[in-house]
Structure formats: C-alpha cells, structure tokens
Amino acid sequence: MMDDAVSTDSLILYIKKTFHNSSDLFVEEMEWQNGPAVVCYFTTMTEGAEVNLQLELIRKRAADGLTDWGRTAISSVHAFSISVLTESISIGFVAVIFPESNLLLQIMMPKFVLRSPNEPENEHVIRGPHEGFVEGFDANMSLIRKRLAIPNLVVQTLRLGNDTQTLVNYIYIESIADEDVVANVKRRLESIKSNKVISAGQVEDYLEDSVWSPFPQFLNTERPDRVVANLLEGKIAIFTNNSPTALIAPVNFFSFYESPDDYNARVLVGSFYRILRILSFMTAIFLPAFYIAVVGFHSEILPIELSKQVKLGVNEIPYRPIFEALLLELFIELIRESAIRLPTPIGQTVGIVGGLVIGNAIVDAGLVSNFMVIVVAMTAISSFVIPSWEMNMTIRIIRFPFMLAASMFGFFGIAIGTLVLFIHLMNVSSLKQPYFTPIVPFDPAKFKDVFFRSPYVRLKKQQKTFTHGADKEGGDH
Amino acid sequence: MTFKLSRNQFFLFLFIAQTGTVFLSFQTPLVSATGPDAWLVFSGVGIFHYILLLLYERNYEYFKPGPFVSWMYKGYWLLIIVSFISYIDYTLAVWAFPETPQIIVISIMVGISLYANLSRAETVINLSVILLPLIPIFYIILFLAWPDFVWTNLFPIAKIDGSDLLKGIIASQFTFIGIELFLFFRKHVDSKQKVSGIPLFIYQMLWMFFFLSSVLFSLLFFSLEELKMIPEPIMYILKSQAVALVERLDLFFIFLWMMWSVITISLFAFTTIYVHQLHAKGHRKRNTIIFHILLVIFPLFLRSKEHVDMIQNSLVYFHLFFVIVVPTVVILMNRRKKK
Numbered sequence: 001m002m003d004d005a006v007s008t009d010s011l012i013l014y015i016k017k018t019f020h021n022s023s024d025l026f027v028e029e030m031e032w033q034n035g036p037a038v039v040c041y042f043t044t045m046t047e048g049a050e051v052n053l054q055l056e057l058i059r060k061r062a063a064d065g066l067t068d069w070g071r072t073a074i075s076s077v078h079a080f081s082i083s084v085l086t087e088s089i090s091i092g093f094v095a096v097i098f099p100e101s102n103l104l105l106q107i108m109m110p111k112f113v114l115r116s117p118n119e120p121e122n123e124h125v126i127r128g129p130h131e132g133f134v135e136g137f138d139a140n141m142s143l144i145r146k147r148l149a150i151p152n153l154v155v156q157t158l159r160l161g162n163d164t165q166t167l168v169n170y171i172y173i174e175s176i177a178d179e180d181v182v183a184n185v186k187r188r189l190e191s192i193k194s195n196k197v198i199s200a201g202q203v204e205d206y207l208e209d210s211v212w213s214p215f216p217q218f219l220n221t222e223r224p225d226r227v228v229a230n231l232l233e234g235k236i237a238i239f240t241n242n243s244p245t246a247l248i249a250p251v252n253f254f255s256f257y258e259s260p261d262d263y264n265a266r267v268l269v270g271s272f273y274r275i276l277r278i279l280s281f282m283t284a285i286f287l288p289a290f291y292i293a294v295v296g297f298h299s300e301i302l303p304i305e306l307s308k309q310v311k312l313g314v315n316e317i318p319y320r321p322i323f324e325a326l327l328l329e330l331f332i333e334l335i336r337e338s339a340i341r342l343p344t345p346i347g348q349t350v351g352i353v354g355g356l357v358i359g360n361a362i363v364d365a366g367l368v369s370n371f372m373v374i375v376v377a378m379t380a381i382s383s384f385v386i387p388s389w390e391m392n393m394t395i396r397i398i399r400f401p402f403m404l405a406a407s408m409f410g411f412f413g414i415a416i417g418t419l420v421l422f423i424h425l426m427n428v429s430s431l432k433q434p435y436f437t438p439i440v441p442f443d444p445a446k447f448k449d450v451f452f453r454s455p456y457v458r459l460k461k462q463q464k465t466f467t468h469g470a471d472k473e474g475g476d477h
Numbered sequence: 478m479t480f481k482l483s484r485n486q487f488f489l490f491l492f493i494a495q496t497g498t499v500f501l502s503f504q505t506p507l508v509s510a511t512g513p514d515a516w517l518v519f520s521g522v523g524i525f526h527y528i529l530l531l532l533y534e535r536n537y538e539y540f541k542p543g544p545f546v547s548w549m550y551k552g553y554w555l556l557i558i559v560s561f562i563s564y565i566d567y568t569l570a571v572w573a574f575p576e577t578p579q580i581i582v583i584s585i586m587v588g589i590s591l592y593a594n595l596s597r598a599e600t601v602i603n604l605s606v607i608l609l610p611l612i613p614i615f616y617i618i619l620f621l622a623w624p625d626f627v628w629t630n631l632f633p634i635a636k637i638d639g640s641d642l643l644k645g646i647i648a649s650q651f652t653f654i655g656i657e658l659f660l661f662f663r664k665h666v667d668s669k670q671k672v673s674g675i676p677l678f679i680y681q682m683l684w685m686f687f688f689l690s691s692v693l694f695s696l697l698f699f700s701l702e703e704l705k706m707i708p709e710p711i712m713y714i715l716k717s718q719a720v721a722l723v724e725r726l727d728l729f730f731i732f733l734w735m736m737w738s739v740i741t742i743s744l745f746a747f748t749t750i751y752v753h754q755l756h757a758k759g760h761r762k763r764n765t766i767i768f769h770i771l772l773v774i775f776p777l778f779l780r781s782k783e784h785v786d787m788i789q790n791s792l793v794y795f796h797l798f799f800v801i802v803v804p805t806v807v808i809l810m811n812r813r814k815k816k
Contacts, residue, residue: 297573301725412573412582415732419589419739422607426600440603442485466599468483468667 008036008099015040018086025089030055033062035100040085045092047111054107055096075107091165114139120222120244122389127264132222133244137169140239140246143224144171148231152176158189161197167241168203176234178464181250181431185236200245203238207249209429214398216390217430219248219255226260236431250430252437252463254450256391257281262453270453277385278451284382284395285421288325289402289414291375295321297410313369322407324368328376329403331358333396336380429466437463478754478761480598484670487662488680490744493605494655496687497741498561501568501709501734503651503688504695508704510644513630514637519692522649523685529656529800530681534673536804537663539811544756546807550657553799554749557654558742558772560788562586563779565738568709572731584773586735590743591769594750595762601747604740611733618726619694619711621718626697650793652688655741657800658748746772 008029015038019025026048027040041051054075062069070077078084080102088095092110097103117139119130133140141155152174160168170185185207192206200220208217221227222244227237230248238247248255257277262270295314299307317324335354339347362368379399386392398421405413428435438446441463448454482490508515533540542550566582574582593601637645666672695710698717707713712734716727723729750765757764779785 298725298728301723301728303719303722303724306722307724409577409585410573411728411732412569412585412735415736416585416589416739419607419736420592423589423593423596423600423604426603427596440606441599442483442603442606466597468481468486 008038011038011097011099015085015089018082019089030096032059032098035098038097038099039094040089040097041094042089042092045110045112046094047109050109050111051094051107054094054109058105058107070103070105074109075105078104078106080104087165112136117143123221123223123226123387125223125259125261125264128260129223129225131224133224133239133246135242135244137167137239137241140224140244141169141171144227144231144237147224147228148173153231156186160189160192160203161194163195164197166197168197168238169241170236170238171231172236173231173234176232177236178234180464181236181433184431185238185249189238197240200238200240200243200247203240204247207238207247207431209432210427213424213428214394215253215425215428215435216256216388216394217249217251217428217435219251219388220245220390221248222246223260229260229263230255250433252430252435253425253428254278254438256388257386257450259387265453267453267455271451274453275451277387280382280385281395284379284386285399285402286414287379287382288329288375288399289406289417291371292321292325292403293406293410293414295371296407310371313371316366317369318366320407321372322403324372325376325403326400328362328368328372329379329400331362332376332380434463434466441466441468478598478751480602480665481667482602482662482665483667484672484676486602487666487672488676488683489605489609490602490662491655491658491680492684492687493608493737494658494741494744494748495652495684496737497744498564498734498738499651499654500688500691500737501711502564503648504692504710505704505708506648507645507692508695508701510641510648511637512641512701513632513696514634514641515645515696516631516689516692517634518637518642518645519649519689520685522646522652523681523689526653526656526684527678527681529653530659530677531673533656533659533663533804534677536808536812537660539808539815540660540804541811542752542803542807546803547752547756549803550752550799551749553795554745555768555771555775556788556795557792558745558749559775559779560785560792561738561742561745562772562776563785564789565735566776567782567785569731569735572712572727580773580777583776586739586742587769587772589739590746590772591765593743594746594765594769598747598751601743604743608737608740611736615730615733616690618715618718618720618730619690621720622694622698622714625717626694627700628697630696630700631693647793650796651789652684653800654792654796655745657804658744660804661748661752742772 012027012029015027016025022042024042024044025040026043027038030037030039039051039055054072058070058072058075061072080097080099081104084104084106085095085097088104088106092112094107094109096105096107098105112135114134114136117131117134119125120132123132131143133143145153150173153171154174155169155171157167157169160166168189170182170189172182188207189203192203194202194206197203204216204218204220205211210217218238219226219230227246227248230251231237235248235250238249239245257274259273259277262274264270265273294301295310299311302310314321331354335351338354339351341347342350359373363370363373383392383395386395402414402417405417407413409416425436426434426440434441437443438450443463446463504515507519511518562583565586566579569582570577570579593604663672670676691711694714695704698714699707699710704710712727712731715730716725718726720726746765746768750761750768753764753768754761779788
C-alpha cells in the first residue's frame with residue numbers, strides 16, 4: 001500500500017508536476033469498487049471515448065470478481081512505480097493508479113495519425129504492388145505479415161534513446177536468417193547509448209561496419225515487397241518507429257542495383273535493364289574523369305577530326321577542364337537539391353530553367369564547352385538510373401576524387417583511383433559479411449545474377465565470410 | 478596470418494605474380510637471341526616450367542624454410558619488386574610522364590600496395606580479380622593486328638647454335654619469376670580441391686598460351702631487325718591498332734599494364750610480409766609500413782635505364798638460384814629429417 005500520507009490529490013499534483021502541467025495531460029480521480037483511482041493519459045495520444053469504454057469493460061471484469069480482471073488484450077496490471085507510470089503515459093498508454101492496492105493498470109491504446117500506405121516517391125515501379133511503408137511500425141508490419149503468412153517471421157523490439165524512447169524493431173525469418181548475424185544486430189542495437197534516437201539514418205550509423213566508407217552498407221527501402229524478398233534471402237530488416245524506412249542487411253554492392261521491376265518484367269527485359277544499370281555505374285563514375293584525362297593529357301587517343309573539335313571547344317574556355325567540370329557538376333547538384341526541396345511543380349520548373357535555359361546560356365557565355373555539357377548530362381542521367389537513392393548519392397560523390405585524379409595524372413590517376421576503389425570495395429563489409437560478393441569472394445553460382453535476372457526465384461543468402469571454404473552460408477535453408 | 482585459398486584463387490594469384498610487368502618486355506631479348514626459333518625455344522622452356530610445377534606439387538609439403546632461408550627469399554623478392562618498380566617508372570616516364578618526378582609516381586604505386594597490404598589477407602589475394610575482364614579485351618585488341626601478320630616470319634627454324642639457345646633459355650626465365658610462390662602458398666589451398674593432374678595442366682596451358690602468344694604476335698608483326706630495336710613489342714602492336722573513336726589503344730593498355738604490375742608488386746609485397754610474419758610474430762602493420770617505405774626509397778637509386786637493365790639482367794641468375802637450388806636443398810633436407 002502506498003504511503004498513507006500520499007493522498008489522491010497529492011498524487012494528481014505530483015503527476016501534473018512531473019509532466020509540467022502540460023495542457024494535454026488528463027489526470028482525474030475516479031471511483032473504483034475498492035476505493036479511489038487516478039486515471040491519466042495524454043489526450044493528444046489517446047481517444048477519450050475509447051478510454052471510457054475500456055475502463056467500463058475492466059470495471060465490469062473487476063466487479064465480476066475475476067482474478068485477472070486487469071489483464072485483457074490491450075491492458076495489464078503492474079506494481080505501481082513512478083518510472084512505469086511516466087513511461088506509460090509518455091508513450092501514449094493510459095495509466096490507472098490504485099493507491100489503496102499499490103497497483104497500476106496500463107491500457108495500451110495510443111492513437112496516432114498515419115498516412116495511407118502510398119507508393120514511395122523514390123521507389124516507383126511500373127508493375128507490381130504500389131504500397132509503401134508509413135510512419136508506424138504496426139501498420140508496416142501488417143504490410144509485411146500479409147505477404148509472409150508464416151510462423152517463422154520473428155519481430156524483436158528494443159526501446160532506444162533515454163530521451164526519445166524510440167522503438168526499434170528488427171525482423172527476420174528464423175529458419176533462414178543466419179543466427180550469428182541476428183545476434184550481431186541485437187548486440188549492436190543494444191550497445192547504442194544515445195539519449196536521442198530519432199531516425200533510421202542515425203540507427204544505420206551505429207550499425208554500420210565502417211561509417212566513413214562512402215558506400216551504404218544497409219539497403220534503405222520503403223517498399224514492403226522489397227523487404228519481404230530480402231527477408232526470404234535470410235536478411236534482417238530494421239525499423240525505427242515513426243520512420244517509413246526499413247534498413248536491410250547484410251547486403252552486397254549489387255543489391256543496390258536490383259529493382260523489384262526486374263522480377264516483374266520479362267526475363268530478357270529485366271536482365272537488359274539490370275546490365276544497363278551496372279554499366280551506368282561505370283559511366284557515372286568514370287565519364288567526367290575520362291573526358292578530363294583525354295582533354296588534359298591524352299587528346300591523341302581521339303581520331304584527328306574529333307580531337308580538333310574537342311580542342312576547338314576547349315580552347316575557348318578560360319580555365320582548365322577540371323574547373324569546367326566542377327562548375328557544371330556543382331550546378332547540376334544545385335538544381336537537383338533545389339528541385340527536391342521545392343514543391344513538385346516548382347521543382348520541375350527549376351529543373352527546366354536550370355537545365356535548359358541556364359545550361360544553354362552558360363555555354364553561350366563561354367564558361368563551359370558543349371562537350372562538357374554532354375558529358376555532365378550523361379553522367380547525371382547515369383547516376384539517376386540506380387534504383388537506390390543512397391547508392392545514387394554515393395556514386396555522385398565518388399566521381400569528384402576521380403575527376404581530381406584525372407586532372408592531375410590523366411589515365412594514370414584513373415587507374416590508381418580504380419585500384420583504390422576496388423580495394424576499398426573488397427574491404428567493406430555489411431554486418432561483417434563481404435560487400436563485394438559475388439565478385440570477391442568469387443561465387444560463380446551467384447555471379448550471373450549480378451547481370452541477369454533468372455527466370456525463376458531461387459532464395460539465396462549473403463556470402464558469410466571473406467575466407468574461402470569457411471562456412472560460406474549461415475543458417476539452414 | 479591465417480587464410481585459405483580456393484584452387485582458382487591460388488592459380489590466379491600465381492598467374493598474375495608470374496605475368497605482371499615481364500609480359501611486356503621479355504620478347505625482345507628472347508627473339509634477339511634466337512630469331513625465328515624463339516617460339517620453338519619458348520615451347521621447350523614451357524615444358525621445363527611444367528616439370529618444375531610437377532616437382533613443386535610433389536614436394537611442397539617438405540618445403541619448410543627456416544629463418545635464414547626466409548630472409549634470403551625476402552631479399553630476393555625485395556630485389557624483384559624494386560626492379561619491377563624501377564622498370565614501371567621508367568616505362569611510364571617514356572610513354573606517359575616524362576616530366577613527373579620519379580618519387581611521385583613510385584610513391585603512388587607503392588601507396589596502392591601499402592593500402593592493399595594493410596587490409597585483410599583476402600583483399601590482396603583477390604586483388605587480381607579486377608584484371609579478369611581486362612585480359613580478354615587485351616587479347617581481342619591484339620587480334621586486331623591479325624591482317625598485318627606475316628606468317629613467314631616464323632620460319633626458318635632450327636638455325637640457332639648452342640650459345641644462342643642458352644641465351645634464349647635465360648631470356649625466357651623472366652617468365653618464370655614468381656613460380657616459387659607456389660611452394661609458399663600451396664599449403665593454403667583447400668585440401669578438398671585437387672591441384673595436381675588436370676588443374677595443374679590447365680594452369681600450365683594458360684601460362685603457356687599467354688606467353689607463347691605474345692612471342693608469336695611479336696614475331697608475326699615485326700621483322701627481326703625491327704624487333705631488335707623495339708623494347709616493348711606488344712605496346713607497339715597496340716599502338717598501331719585503331720578502333721572507332723580510339724586512335725591510340727596503347728595509351729589505354731599502358732595503364733592496364735601498370736595496374737597489372739602494381740597488383741603483381743602488391744602480391745610480392747604480401748608474400749614477403751607473409752614469410753616475414755612466419756618467424757617474426759606480431760607488428761604486422763609496422764613491418765608492412767617499413768617494407769613499403771623501403772620500396773619507395775630503393776628504386777630512387779636506380780635512376781637510369783642502364784641501372785634498371787643491370788638489375789633485371791642479374792635477376793635471372795638470382796631467380797634460378799631461388800627457384801631451383803634453394804627449394805631443392807630445403808626439400809631434400811626436410812625429406813631427410815623426416816626419414
């Protein structure tokens with residue numbers, strides 16, 4: 001029993017003080033069959049009418065003399081403590097305190113506004129489902145469960161961030177996922193000691209093997225079909241509450257070049273576009289560097305007629321090709337960034353004005369050559385082909401060091417840059433599993449899937465180890 | 478350093494270690510010594526290469542070098558790497574960077590090897606994979622020279638004397654450099670995968686095809702007099718080819734060769750550090766950095782083509798010692814110990 005000195009009034013005052021008299025806090029005394037009770041909740045997070053209905057139901061169970069009168073599908077009874085009380089109210093539960101019996105009835109009925117599960121703006125597909133995740137985990141999980149009606153689909157939940165109390169859920173298929181990877185994710189999530197866990201991106205930072213690598217080690221998606229396909233390959237999906245983004249790992253470099261459209265299209269069509277995307281990786285990174293190297297160092301590789309034209313175009317420009325390229329690349333980045341921030345119709349206008357009008361004027365003014373406009377435009381289009389936004393951004397950034405290397409050393413700079421990039425890709429891992437598989441470590445069975453969409457679905461798992469022969473795949477099929 | 482190799486990884490490792498750098502330049506001294514017989518001589522040398530591989534495969538378990546022998550090998554590989562770096566630097570200066578200071582080009586190349594060797598062992602071992610798509614392209618471009626081949630250049634044959642034959646065999650030994658790595662890494666190959674027999678024969682055939690074709694291309698494309706004046710005949714063949722939009726293919730391939738060579742250097746550096754770590758426990762990172770500092774400093778002393786040539790020419794004799802004499806002694810001693 002609570003201290004006799006603690007009356008219901010002082011308890012109400014204490015609760016109000018704890019929540020700083022917040023105007024959306026509802027705290028009232030009510031009569032229960034064995035004495036007074038205090039009910040409290042945030043009116044902005046819980047529907048009052050629903051609370052009354054639930055309380056009536058539980059009151060009736062108590063009146064009927066049921067032993068577990070407080071235990072229903074959405075309620076439970078705990079020993080009273082201030083910490084449980086504040087936590088319950090903060091996350092949108094209803095707390096009913098019984099000072100006489102020192103109990104706390106917790107009713108879980110938070111009400112949050114959720115948008116409809118529309119198709120994500122950045123992951124459009126032509127064929128296939130047009131659903132996307134929303135900012136609530138329960139709704140997202142229902143989208144996954146309706147596609148995976150199996151008992152092996154496991155959800156594990158942690159609450160992270162002392163100040164934010166953010167729910168982080170990770171899901172996997174018990175029979176397929178590698179238990180070491182699952183344990184690794186659990187360990188890493190539990191080791192997050194931040195007071196504020198706000199976004200999926202922040203969680204991603206904590207979970208990544210090498211946070212300074214430009215390459216994303218988690219696949220970000222807002223598509224339930226994509227999450228399901230990856231779960232079936234033994235991967236783990238991590239959701240941060242209040243975010244529509246699922247983080248998927250372990251993944252490899254080529255996962256970012258696959259689109260759900262590949263499997264919804266005809267085999268040959270899907271394969272063609274997959275190859276096109278891989279080639280776009282080459283052009284997106286190397287094309288401007290190649291142009292700078294040719295103009296600056298190796299113009300003799302071009303046929304004489306073309307070489308003349310390039311030289312004529314470049315001779316009019318008052319500075320070196322690297323500055324020309326940087327100017328235009330930064331200009332494209334500005335257009336892209338402003339188009340994202342502005343409302344869609346205005347964003348499109350900015351794209352047209354920036355791309356066509358200013359682009360034309362900048363050539364007429366002699367600030368950049370026509371060839372450079374072609375190169376930069378082709379590069380931009382190549383990078384936009386990548387289905388993953390975070391890989392797209394990575395590729396856009398990586399081209400700058402290549403451009404600098406080409407401007408300093410020509411093809412030698414590109415060759416050295418390629419080796420560095422290749423070594424880096426071999427060093428990167430996603431949840432300690434090789435990132436550049438199936439190329440390194442080479443896996444012939446999966447290698448063809450990098451370029452071709454197979455005509456049937458075969459469930460595969462991420463290569464587990466960098467070392468040949470040491471238990472290549474984890475978990476049981 | 479614990480790692481395990483698949484059969485394919487092992488053979489790729491060996492192939493790149495053997496082919497890098499030398500495939501561009503060994504044809505001229507061979508053809509100069511043996512004339513049109515070069516291809517015949519090299520075919521015979523290829524058989525010797527295969528015999529050596531078979532002997533290695535049979536006895537690799539007995540090859541357990543002690544600290545002294547390991548230091549000898551480390552010195553030998555240091556010499557190989559230094560001579561490779563000097564040669565690459567010289568070639569790049571001729572073909573691409575006449576004005577760039579030697580130390581910059583060398584530091585960049587050695588920096589790549591350092592980065593790879595500071596990574597996990599699997600990274601260096603698999604580094605050669607990057608070359609796999611490039612090798613077929615290299616061959617396709619070489620085959621563009623087909624219409625210009627003069628097939629009578631391959632004849633007459635069997636016109637050389639014993640002295641020229643010996644010179645030719647010695648010149649061919651450049652293509653063997655790196656074969657000793659077989660003895661050091663064979664034990665790391667997955668025991669479930671068979672190396673002897675057909676796999677080893679296929680490796681031998683690939684090695685043979687690669688080098689013999691480069692000799693044949695050189696003989697077929699150039700006359701003997703021309704070849705004597707051309708230090709890198711393959712590059713000159715590429716220089717004479719043009720495809721749509723690309724007038725100078727050699728400029729691409731000089732950098733492909735440079736990448737190939739840098740990877741070879743990384744493999745030799747990896748082997749040196751690996752052998753060093755067998756006896757000196759710990760401090761791998763420190764030792765790797767020190768070794769790579771040496772790799773930057775030593776080539777700076779080889780400033781002229783004459784110095785580079787001198788080192789390269791002496792390399793063949795060191796090579797014979799480390800590929801035949803030392804393994805024989807070590808294997809026989811260990812066999813005897815076992816008995």
